[in-house]
Amino acid sequence: MAPPDDFVVTPYEVKGRIDYQRLREMFGTQDLTPELLARLHQVAGGDLPPLLSRGVYYSHRDLGLLLDQYQKGSPFFLYSGRGPSGPLHTSHLVSFDLCRWLQKTLGVSMYIQITDDEKFWARSGLTREQTAYWGMENLYDILALGFDPKRTHVFFDSKSIAALYPLAIRVARKIPYSTVKAVFGFEPSTNIGLVFYTALQTVPCFWPSWAEDRAVPCLIPCGIDQDPHFRVTRDIAESLGYPKPSLIHSQMLPGLLGENAMSTTGDREDNALFLNDSAATVDRKVRGAFTGGRATVEEQRRLGATPEICSVWALWRTRFAKDDQEFASVTRDCRSGALLCGECKGRVLERIHAFYATHAEARIKVQDWAESTIVTEAPKPI
Protein backbone atom coordinates (compact mmCIF):
# COMPACT_ATOMS: atom_id res chain seq x y z
CA MET A 1 0.00 0.00 0.00
CA ALA A 2 1.29 3.52 -0.86
CA PRO A 3 2.38 5.58 2.17
CA PRO A 4 -0.04 8.37 3.17
CA ASP A 5 0.79 11.86 1.85
CA ASP A 6 2.54 13.86 4.56
CA PHE A 7 1.70 17.26 3.13
CA VAL A 8 -1.37 19.48 2.86
CA VAL A 9 -1.96 22.09 0.13
CA THR A 10 -5.13 24.19 -0.03
CA PRO A 11 -5.69 27.84 -1.03
CA TYR A 12 -5.33 28.68 2.69
CA GLU A 13 -2.82 26.18 4.03
CA VAL A 14 0.50 24.70 2.92
CA LYS A 15 2.03 22.12 5.27
CA GLY A 16 4.72 19.44 5.08
CA ARG A 17 7.29 18.69 2.35
CA ILE A 18 5.36 18.81 -0.89
CA ASP A 19 5.65 16.09 -3.51
CA TYR A 20 4.70 18.28 -6.49
CA GLN A 21 4.05 15.46 -8.95
CA ARG A 22 1.84 13.71 -6.39
CA LEU A 23 0.03 17.02 -5.74
CA ARG A 24 -0.57 17.46 -9.48
CA GLU A 25 -2.09 13.98 -9.62
CA MET A 26 -4.26 14.68 -6.56
CA PHE A 27 -5.56 17.90 -8.14
CA GLY A 28 -6.06 16.16 -11.51
CA THR A 29 -4.05 18.73 -13.50
CA GLN A 30 -1.87 18.02 -16.53
CA ASP A 31 1.93 17.79 -16.68
CA LEU A 32 3.68 20.75 -18.35
CA THR A 33 5.69 18.47 -20.64
CA PRO A 34 8.87 19.37 -22.58
CA GLU A 35 6.76 19.02 -25.76
CA LEU A 36 4.26 21.62 -24.59
CA LEU A 37 7.06 23.95 -23.49
CA ALA A 38 8.70 23.53 -26.91
CA ARG A 39 5.40 24.51 -28.50
CA LEU A 40 5.13 27.61 -26.35
CA HIS A 41 8.73 28.41 -27.26
CA GLN A 42 7.87 28.07 -30.94
CA VAL A 43 4.76 30.28 -30.63
CA ALA A 44 6.52 32.96 -28.55
CA GLY A 45 9.94 32.91 -30.23
CA GLY A 46 13.09 33.95 -28.32
CA ASP A 47 14.17 32.32 -25.08
CA LEU A 48 11.72 30.99 -22.53
CA PRO A 49 11.77 32.96 -19.27
CA PRO A 50 13.53 31.33 -16.27
CA LEU A 51 10.26 30.42 -14.58
CA LEU A 52 9.50 28.13 -17.51
CA SER A 53 12.98 26.97 -18.49
CA ARG A 54 13.90 26.10 -14.87
CA GLY A 55 10.74 24.15 -14.10
CA VAL A 56 9.08 26.53 -11.60
CA TYR A 57 5.90 26.27 -13.67
CA TYR A 58 5.21 22.57 -13.99
CA SER A 59 1.49 21.90 -14.37
CA HIS A 60 -1.48 23.20 -16.37
CA ARG A 61 -5.09 22.84 -17.38
CA ASP A 62 -5.87 23.12 -21.12
CA LEU A 63 -2.75 25.10 -22.08
CA GLY A 64 -2.51 23.09 -25.33
CA LEU A 65 -6.08 24.03 -26.21
CA LEU A 66 -5.30 27.70 -25.55
CA LEU A 67 -2.26 27.54 -27.87
CA ASP A 68 -4.39 25.82 -30.56
CA GLN A 69 -6.83 28.72 -30.40
CA TYR A 70 -4.03 31.31 -30.39
CA GLN A 71 -2.48 29.75 -33.49
CA LYS A 72 -5.87 29.82 -35.22
CA GLY A 73 -6.01 33.59 -34.67
CA SER A 74 -7.92 33.80 -31.37
CA PRO A 75 -5.67 35.61 -28.86
CA PHE A 76 -6.19 34.98 -25.17
CA PHE A 77 -6.02 37.40 -22.26
CA LEU A 78 -4.18 36.96 -18.97
CA TYR A 79 -5.72 37.17 -15.54
CA SER A 80 -4.00 37.33 -12.18
CA GLY A 81 -4.72 39.07 -8.91
CA ARG A 82 -3.58 40.10 -5.49
CA GLY A 83 -5.26 40.23 -2.09
CA PRO A 84 -3.73 43.40 -0.58
CA SER A 85 -3.01 42.63 3.07
CA GLY A 86 0.48 44.20 3.17
CA PRO A 87 3.57 44.72 1.00
CA LEU A 88 4.38 42.28 -1.80
CA HIS A 89 7.26 39.87 -1.41
CA THR A 90 9.34 38.34 -4.17
CA SER A 91 7.33 35.12 -4.39
CA HIS A 92 4.20 37.17 -5.19
CA LEU A 93 5.95 38.17 -8.43
CA VAL A 94 6.05 34.64 -9.86
CA SER A 95 2.65 34.85 -11.58
CA PHE A 96 3.05 38.51 -12.61
CA ASP A 97 6.51 37.86 -14.08
CA LEU A 98 5.11 35.20 -16.37
CA CYS A 99 2.17 37.45 -17.31
CA ARG A 100 4.53 40.31 -18.12
CA TRP A 101 6.62 38.03 -20.37
CA LEU A 102 3.53 36.67 -22.16
CA GLN A 103 2.13 40.18 -22.65
CA LYS A 104 5.42 41.48 -24.02
CA THR A 105 6.05 38.45 -26.23
CA LEU A 106 2.56 37.84 -27.58
CA GLY A 107 1.02 41.31 -27.22
CA VAL A 108 -1.94 39.99 -25.22
CA SER A 109 -4.11 41.91 -22.74
CA MET A 110 -3.67 41.59 -19.00
CA TYR A 111 -6.43 41.84 -16.38
CA ILE A 112 -5.37 42.30 -12.77
CA GLN A 113 -7.82 42.01 -9.89
CA ILE A 114 -6.98 43.80 -6.62
CA THR A 115 -9.26 42.28 -3.99
CA ASP A 116 -9.30 44.96 -1.30
CA ASP A 117 -12.83 43.84 -0.34
CA GLU A 118 -11.86 40.20 0.12
CA LYS A 119 -8.87 40.98 2.33
CA PHE A 120 -11.09 43.19 4.52
CA TRP A 121 -13.57 40.33 4.88
CA ALA A 122 -10.86 37.71 5.42
CA ARG A 123 -8.57 39.51 7.90
CA SER A 124 -10.28 40.85 10.96
CA GLY A 125 -7.18 42.88 11.92
CA LEU A 126 -7.25 44.99 8.75
CA THR A 127 -9.28 48.19 8.26
CA ARG A 128 -10.83 49.27 4.97
CA GLU A 129 -8.32 52.09 4.75
CA GLN A 130 -5.46 49.61 5.08
CA THR A 131 -6.69 47.21 2.38
CA ALA A 132 -7.34 50.17 0.03
CA TYR A 133 -3.89 51.61 0.78
CA TRP A 134 -2.09 48.30 0.22
CA GLY A 135 -4.17 47.74 -2.90
CA MET A 136 -2.66 50.81 -4.59
CA GLU A 137 0.83 50.12 -3.21
CA ASN A 138 0.70 46.55 -4.51
CA LEU A 139 -0.63 47.74 -7.87
CA TYR A 140 2.35 50.09 -8.31
CA ASP A 141 4.73 47.19 -7.63
CA ILE A 142 2.94 44.91 -10.09
CA LEU A 143 2.78 47.48 -12.90
CA ALA A 144 6.44 48.38 -12.32
CA LEU A 145 7.43 44.92 -13.55
CA GLY A 146 6.90 46.28 -17.06
CA PHE A 147 3.22 45.98 -17.98
CA ASP A 148 1.99 47.86 -21.04
CA PRO A 149 -0.40 50.66 -19.96
CA LYS A 150 -2.44 50.27 -23.16
CA ARG A 151 -3.03 46.55 -22.71
CA THR A 152 -3.40 46.35 -18.92
CA HIS A 153 -6.75 46.64 -17.14
CA VAL A 154 -7.31 46.57 -13.41
CA PHE A 155 -10.35 45.54 -11.43
CA PHE A 156 -9.76 47.25 -8.09
CA ASP A 157 -12.77 45.66 -6.45
CA SER A 158 -14.06 48.58 -4.35
CA LYS A 159 -13.51 51.06 -7.20
CA SER A 160 -14.59 48.69 -10.01
CA ILE A 161 -17.76 47.27 -8.49
CA ALA A 162 -20.00 48.95 -11.09
CA ALA A 163 -18.01 47.20 -13.82
CA LEU A 164 -18.04 43.82 -12.06
CA TYR A 165 -21.49 43.66 -10.53
CA PRO A 166 -23.70 43.03 -13.57
CA LEU A 167 -21.76 39.87 -14.38
CA ALA A 168 -21.27 38.93 -10.70
CA ILE A 169 -25.04 38.72 -10.33
CA ARG A 170 -25.22 36.07 -13.04
CA VAL A 171 -22.17 34.18 -11.79
CA ALA A 172 -23.43 34.12 -8.19
CA ARG A 173 -26.68 32.41 -9.22
CA LYS A 174 -24.68 29.51 -10.69
CA ILE A 175 -22.62 28.70 -7.58
CA PRO A 176 -24.37 26.81 -4.79
CA TYR A 177 -23.29 27.49 -1.22
CA SER A 178 -22.48 23.77 -0.81
CA THR A 179 -19.78 24.10 -3.49
CA VAL A 180 -17.94 27.03 -1.92
CA LYS A 181 -18.32 25.50 1.52
CA ALA A 182 -16.66 22.30 0.32
CA VAL A 183 -13.90 24.05 -1.68
CA PHE A 184 -13.01 26.81 0.78
CA GLY A 185 -13.99 25.17 4.07
CA PHE A 186 -16.44 27.91 5.09
CA GLU A 187 -17.83 27.63 8.61
CA PRO A 188 -21.17 28.86 10.00
CA SER A 189 -19.23 31.85 11.38
CA THR A 190 -17.74 32.82 7.97
CA ASN A 191 -18.96 36.27 7.01
CA ILE A 192 -21.21 36.52 3.98
CA GLY A 193 -18.81 38.86 2.19
CA LEU A 194 -16.41 35.96 1.65
CA VAL A 195 -19.21 33.77 0.35
CA PHE A 196 -20.15 36.34 -2.33
CA TYR A 197 -16.51 37.07 -3.09
CA THR A 198 -16.27 33.74 -4.95
CA ALA A 199 -18.51 35.30 -7.64
CA LEU A 200 -16.42 38.48 -7.82
CA GLN A 201 -13.21 36.50 -8.26
CA THR A 202 -14.77 34.59 -11.14
CA VAL A 203 -15.98 37.65 -13.07
CA PRO A 204 -12.63 38.70 -14.66
CA CYS A 205 -12.33 35.24 -16.29
CA PHE A 206 -15.48 36.00 -18.31
CA TRP A 207 -15.47 39.81 -18.47
CA PRO A 208 -13.73 40.23 -21.88
CA SER A 209 -16.08 37.63 -23.44
CA TRP A 210 -19.05 39.50 -21.99
CA ALA A 211 -17.68 42.89 -23.13
CA GLU A 212 -16.83 41.74 -26.66
CA ASP A 213 -19.80 39.38 -27.23
CA ARG A 214 -17.53 36.54 -28.30
CA ALA A 215 -15.57 33.75 -26.62
CA VAL A 216 -12.24 35.25 -25.54
CA PRO A 217 -9.90 32.56 -24.10
CA CYS A 218 -8.35 33.23 -20.69
CA LEU A 219 -5.02 32.07 -19.21
CA ILE A 220 -4.44 32.23 -15.45
CA PRO A 221 -0.86 31.78 -14.19
CA CYS A 222 -1.02 30.92 -10.47
CA GLY A 223 0.50 28.84 -7.70
CA ILE A 224 -0.79 25.25 -7.72
CA ASP A 225 -2.31 25.96 -4.28
CA GLN A 226 -4.78 28.35 -5.96
CA ASP A 227 -6.11 25.76 -8.41
CA PRO A 228 -9.24 24.94 -6.32
CA HIS A 229 -10.50 28.54 -6.73
CA PHE A 230 -10.60 28.17 -10.48
CA ARG A 231 -12.10 24.70 -10.50
CA VAL A 232 -15.31 26.41 -9.39
CA THR A 233 -14.96 28.91 -12.27
CA ARG A 234 -14.30 26.17 -14.82
CA ASP A 235 -17.30 24.18 -13.56
CA ILE A 236 -19.78 26.98 -14.29
CA ALA A 237 -18.18 28.62 -17.36
CA GLU A 238 -20.01 26.76 -20.08
CA SER A 239 -23.39 27.07 -18.39
CA LEU A 240 -22.97 30.86 -18.76
CA GLY A 241 -21.81 30.54 -22.37
CA TYR A 242 -18.14 31.41 -21.68
CA PRO A 243 -14.95 29.37 -22.29
CA LYS A 244 -13.35 27.59 -19.36
CA PRO A 245 -10.18 29.45 -18.33
CA SER A 246 -6.88 27.64 -18.90
CA LEU A 247 -4.34 27.59 -16.08
CA ILE A 248 -0.60 27.23 -15.74
CA HIS A 249 0.60 26.35 -12.23
CA SER A 250 3.84 27.10 -10.44
CA GLN A 251 5.42 25.43 -7.47
CA MET A 252 5.62 27.53 -4.31
CA LEU A 253 8.89 29.31 -3.52
CA PRO A 254 10.45 28.08 -0.29
CA GLY A 255 10.58 30.62 2.51
CA LEU A 256 13.89 32.01 3.75
CA LEU A 257 13.40 30.25 7.07
CA GLY A 258 13.30 26.89 5.29
CA GLU A 259 9.54 26.50 5.12
CA ASN A 260 8.10 25.26 1.87
CA ALA A 261 6.22 28.47 1.03
CA MET A 262 7.20 32.13 1.44
CA SER A 263 4.25 32.78 3.73
CA THR A 264 4.58 35.47 6.37
CA THR A 265 1.32 34.84 8.19
CA GLY A 266 1.87 35.21 11.92
CA ASP A 267 5.18 36.48 13.17
CA ARG A 268 7.37 35.30 10.27
CA GLU A 269 8.54 38.49 8.56
CA ASP A 270 12.01 37.02 8.02
CA ASN A 271 10.55 34.20 5.89
CA ALA A 272 10.24 36.52 2.85
CA LEU A 273 11.90 39.43 1.07
CA PHE A 274 9.38 42.27 0.94
CA LEU A 275 9.69 44.78 -1.87
CA ASN A 276 9.71 47.61 0.68
CA ASP A 277 12.49 46.07 2.81
CA SER A 278 15.52 48.33 3.29
CA ALA A 279 18.89 47.22 1.91
CA ALA A 280 20.06 46.42 5.43
CA THR A 281 16.98 44.27 6.09
CA VAL A 282 17.45 42.39 2.81
CA ASP A 283 21.09 41.75 3.78
CA ARG A 284 20.13 40.48 7.20
CA LYS A 285 17.38 38.19 5.88
CA VAL A 286 19.53 36.66 3.12
CA ARG A 287 22.58 36.27 5.37
CA GLY A 288 20.37 34.41 7.87
CA ALA A 289 18.48 32.36 5.27
CA PHE A 290 18.15 28.59 5.43
CA THR A 291 20.47 26.83 2.97
CA GLY A 292 21.30 23.33 1.82
CA GLY A 293 24.88 23.75 3.06
CA ARG A 294 26.86 21.57 5.45
CA ALA A 295 27.78 22.16 9.09
CA THR A 296 31.41 23.07 8.33
CA VAL A 297 33.38 24.51 5.41
CA GLU A 298 35.54 21.38 5.31
CA GLU A 299 32.47 19.12 5.01
CA GLN A 300 30.92 21.29 2.31
CA ARG A 301 34.13 21.32 0.26
CA ARG A 302 34.32 17.53 0.58
CA LEU A 303 30.65 16.51 0.22
CA GLY A 304 29.02 19.45 -1.56
CA ALA A 305 25.65 21.00 -0.64
CA THR A 306 22.01 20.28 -1.58
CA PRO A 307 20.56 23.08 -3.75
CA GLU A 308 17.04 21.66 -3.99
CA ILE A 309 16.32 22.35 -0.31
CA CYS A 310 18.03 25.76 -0.25
CA SER A 311 16.02 29.01 -0.11
CA VAL A 312 18.93 30.95 -1.68
CA TRP A 313 19.07 28.55 -4.63
CA ALA A 314 15.34 29.26 -5.12
CA LEU A 315 16.19 32.96 -5.48
CA TRP A 316 18.77 32.18 -8.17
CA ARG A 317 16.29 29.85 -9.86
CA THR A 318 13.32 32.17 -10.07
CA ARG A 319 14.83 35.54 -10.89
CA PHE A 320 18.42 36.31 -10.04
CA ALA A 321 20.54 34.04 -12.29
CA LYS A 322 20.98 36.13 -15.42
CA ASP A 323 20.65 33.15 -17.76
CA ASP A 324 20.33 29.36 -17.73
CA GLN A 325 24.12 28.94 -18.03
CA GLU A 326 24.72 30.91 -14.86
CA PHE A 327 21.95 29.03 -13.08
CA ALA A 328 23.49 25.70 -14.15
CA SER A 329 26.91 26.83 -12.95
CA VAL A 330 25.60 27.93 -9.49
CA THR A 331 23.81 24.58 -9.17
CA ARG A 332 26.85 22.56 -10.25
CA ASP A 333 29.28 24.46 -7.99
CA CYS A 334 26.89 24.19 -5.05
CA ARG A 335 26.56 20.46 -5.50
CA SER A 336 30.31 19.90 -5.91
CA GLY A 337 31.34 22.02 -2.93
CA ALA A 338 33.23 24.54 -5.10
CA LEU A 339 30.79 27.26 -3.98
CA LEU A 340 30.31 28.00 -0.29
CA CYS A 341 27.12 29.46 1.13
CA GLY A 342 28.66 32.76 2.32
CA GLU A 343 30.03 33.57 -1.14
CA CYS A 344 26.80 32.41 -2.81
CA LYS A 345 24.72 34.68 -0.58
CA GLY A 346 27.03 37.64 -1.26
CA ARG A 347 26.66 37.12 -5.01
CA VAL A 348 22.88 36.82 -4.95
CA LEU A 349 22.65 39.88 -2.71
CA GLU A 350 24.35 42.00 -5.39
CA ARG A 351 21.64 40.94 -7.85
CA ILE A 352 18.84 41.54 -5.36
CA HIS A 353 20.04 45.05 -4.57
CA ALA A 354 20.34 45.86 -8.30
CA PHE A 355 16.78 44.60 -8.88
CA TYR A 356 15.40 46.64 -5.96
CA ALA A 357 17.07 49.81 -7.30
CA THR A 358 15.67 49.36 -10.83
CA HIS A 359 12.27 48.42 -9.46
CA ALA A 360 12.11 51.51 -7.22
CA GLU A 361 12.66 53.78 -10.24
CA ALA A 362 10.05 51.98 -12.36
CA ARG A 363 7.60 52.12 -9.45
CA ILE A 364 7.76 55.91 -9.33
CA LYS A 365 7.07 56.18 -13.07
CA VAL A 366 3.98 53.93 -13.10
CA GLN A 367 2.25 56.16 -10.55
CA ASP A 368 1.59 58.63 -13.40
CA TRP A 369 -0.72 56.15 -15.14
CA ALA A 370 -1.70 53.40 -12.66
CA GLU A 371 -5.07 54.99 -11.83
CA SER A 372 -5.99 55.15 -15.52
CA THR A 373 -5.87 51.33 -15.82
CA ILE A 374 -8.68 50.86 -13.27
CA VAL A 375 -11.91 49.77 -14.96
CA THR A 376 -14.90 51.59 -13.48
CA GLU A 377 -17.73 51.06 -15.96
CA ALA A 378 -19.58 48.03 -17.23
CA PRO A 379 -19.32 47.64 -21.01
CA LYS A 380 -23.09 47.35 -21.32
CA PRO A 381 -26.24 47.47 -19.19
CA ILE A 382 -27.27 44.41 -17.17
Ligand code: SF4
Ligand atom coordinates in the same frame (compact mmCIF):
# COMPACT_ATOMS: atom_id res chain seq x y z
S1 SF4 B 1 26.03 27.21 -2.04
FE1 SF4 B 1 24.31 28.61 -2.41
S2 SF4 B 1 22.76 27.38 -3.41
FE2 SF4 B 1 24.22 25.97 -2.47
S3 SF4 B 1 23.36 25.49 -0.47
FE3 SF4 B 1 24.78 27.19 -0.18
S4 SF4 B 1 23.52 29.04 -0.36
FE4 SF4 B 1 22.36 27.33 -1.22
